[in-house]
Amino acid sequence: MALNFFDQFMSPVYLGIPLITLALTLPWILFPKSSTRWLKNRFMTLQDWFLARFTQQMFQPVNPTGHKWALLLATLMTFLLALNMLGLLPYTFTPTTQLSLNMAMAVPLWLSTVIIGMRNQPTLALAHLLPEGTPVMLIPVLIVIETISLFIRPLALGVRLTANLTAGHLLIQLIATASFVLAPTMPAVAISTTMLLLLLTLLEVAVAMIQAYVFVLLLSLYLQENV
Template identity: 65%
Template sequence: MILNFFDQFCIPNLLGVPLIILALFFPLMTWFTTNRLIQNRYSTVQSSFLIYITKQMMLPINITGHKWANTLITLMLMLMLLNTLGLLPYTFTPTTQLSMNMALAMPAWLMTVLTGLRNQPTASLGHLLPEGTPILLIPMLILIETASLLIRPIALGVRLTANLTAGHLLIQLTSTAVLALMNTMTATAMMTLVVLILLSCLEMAVALIQAYVFVLLLTLYLQENI
C-alpha cells in the first residue's frame, strides 16, 4: 500500500465521532476544573503572558484602536489552540485547511477596511494614491494599490496554511524515515529521531509564532484605518 502523506490533514474518526471534537474539549475541561478565584502559579504566569502579549500587540496602534484588544487577543488564542492541535496524537490541524484560514482572514480584513471607511473615508481612500503622483501614472498606481489591498486577506490565509502544512509534512517524512530505518540502520534511525524531536519543538514554536504574526498583521492593517 502506498502511504499518502496528506492523509494527516484529514479528520480521524472513532466510531463515527471526529476525534478533533474530543481534542477541543481538553481546554474546556481545564477551564471548568480550575478555580479561577484562587491565584496559583499557573494562572499567574498565564495572566502575565496575556498582558505582555497584549501590550506588544497594541504597540503599533494608537489609543483609539485599543478597544479592539479583546477581539484580537481572543483571535490569537484561538489560532494558537487550532495550530497546536495537530501536534497531539489522532488529531489534525484545522488551520492547515485554506478554506478555514480564508474564513478567518476575510472577515478580519474586511473589518479593518470598513472601520477606515466609516471613521475616515477620505484618508482611507487616499491610501490608494500616493501624494505627488504624476498624472499619467495615476490610473496605474490606483490599480496597483487596489490589487495590493485586495490581496491582503489572501496573503494572511496562504501564509498560515503554507507554514503549518510544510512543517507537518516535514515531521511526517522524518517520522516515516525513523520507522523505516529502525530495523536496518539503528544508529541512523536514532540520529533521525533526535532531528524529529527538534523538528517537533520547532513546529510548536512555528504554530505559536504564526498565530501572533496573523494578529500582528491585522493590527497593522487596523492602524492604517483608525
C-alpha cells in the first residue's frame, strides 16, 4: 500500500510514449498571446503587470550587465509557476517532482553564471572563494569549503524544488486517504481531517508559488555575484 503513494511521482506512459513532454508543453498553450488590439483584456493586462513587477524586483540589485537575463529568468519563473500550480489539479502530473528535470534546469543555468564570472571578472569571481582578512592557517581549509559550497549550489536548487513539492503531494495524498478510510467508521474525525486537508491544500498552493520564486531568486543571486 505504501508503494502506491509514490506511483503519482512516476512519469506517466501511454502506449509506450512518455507523457512528460505533454506535461511540459501544456502550460505554454494556456498563456494568452499578445494581440494587435490597442486595448488588452484583463487577463493579459494582469499577466503583463505580474511579469513587469517580477522583473523589476528581481533585477533591481543586479548590475546592468546582467539585465540580459531578464527574459530568461522571467520565462523560467512563469514556467515553473505554471507547472507547480497545474500539478495540484486532480489526475495531473507534476514534472517538477522529478529530480532529473530540476537538475537539468539548475545545472546549466548555474554553470552559465559561473562561466560569465570567470570570463568577465575572474579575479572577483575567485575572490569569493577566500574572504578578505582570513588567517593564513585557515586559507586552504576555507578554499576547500567555499569550493564545495560552490559546486553544491545546483544540487541544492534541484533538491529543494523536488523535496518540497514531493513532500506536499505525498502529505496531501496521505491525509486524503485517511479521510476516505475514516469516513464510514468515524465521520467526525473524517470531517476534521477533511478540513485539515483543505488547509494543507492552500498551504501547498503557497508552496508551489514560493518554490518557483525561490528557484529563480537564487539564480539571480548567483548571477549578481558574477556580473
